[in-house]
Amino acid sequence: MAEFLDSLSFDLPDPGxxxxxxxxxLRYRAxxxxxxxxxxxxxxxxxxxPAALRFLAPPWQRSARAGVLHDCAYRWYEVWxxxxxxxxxxxxxxxxxxxxxxxxxxxxxxxxxxFGRRAWKRWRSTPEAAKGVKPQPIS
Numbered sequence: 001m002a003e004f005l006d007s008l009s010f011d012l013p014d015p016g017x018x019x020x021x022x023x024x025x026l027r028y029r030a031x032x033x034x035x036x037x038x039x040x041x042x043x044x045x046x047x048x049x050p051a052a053l054r055f056l057a058p059p060w061q062r063s064a065r066a067g068v069l070h071d072c073a074y075r076w077y078e079v080w081x082x083x084x085x086x087x088x089x090x091x092x093x094x095x096x097x098x099x100x101x102x103x104x105x106x107x108x109x110x111x112x113x114x115f116g117r118r119a120w121k122r123w124r125s126t127p128e129a130a131k132g133v134k135p136q137p138i139s
Contacts, residue, residue: 002031002097004065019043028069031093036069036080037136044071047108063108066094070112075123075131080138084120088112 005027010020026038047067073080073087082090088109095105123131 002029002093004028004094004097008065008068018048019045022068026065026068028065028094028097030090035139036072036090037138038068038072039133039135041133042068042072042135043132044068046071062098062100063095065098066091066100069094072135074116074120075126076135077124078128079135082138084116085113088116 006025008022008026009024010022012020020043022038022040022042022044024040028036028038030036044067047063047070070087070091073082073090074084077083080087091112092105092109095108096102100108128134
């Protein structure tokens with residue numbers, strides 16, 4: 001069963017920017033046993049949802065950790081080597097692990113499938129030095 005192994009711990013240095021910085025590592029174990037570790041100091045906007053789709057979003061406590069996982073994976077394909085579609089499935093499983101209902105999680109997964117391509121492409125063309133803190137390889 002998929003589960004987060006750590007609580008989400010972060011600082012919000014500038015509330016106007018809606019970006020948080022992890023203060024501790026955040027680990028997630030996927031259904032297949034894969035362990036993902038998002039590093040302390042990783043910058044993320046948690047689970048950003050376009051305004052038109054906010055009705056799909058669960059309370060932030062049930063989507064934030066899944067958002068961190070998804071952001072880290074999209075940014076650092078070079079480290080984790082998991083393609084966009086499989087990572088979007090991990091996002092769904094992480095939402096479910098944090099208590100998001102099946103239909104809402106499916107809706108959010110569909111949203112990242114429909115609207116995540118631009119972010120995926122942007123991070124593929126961003127130099128590693130500009131991506132911030134690099135995560136640990138998956139184990």
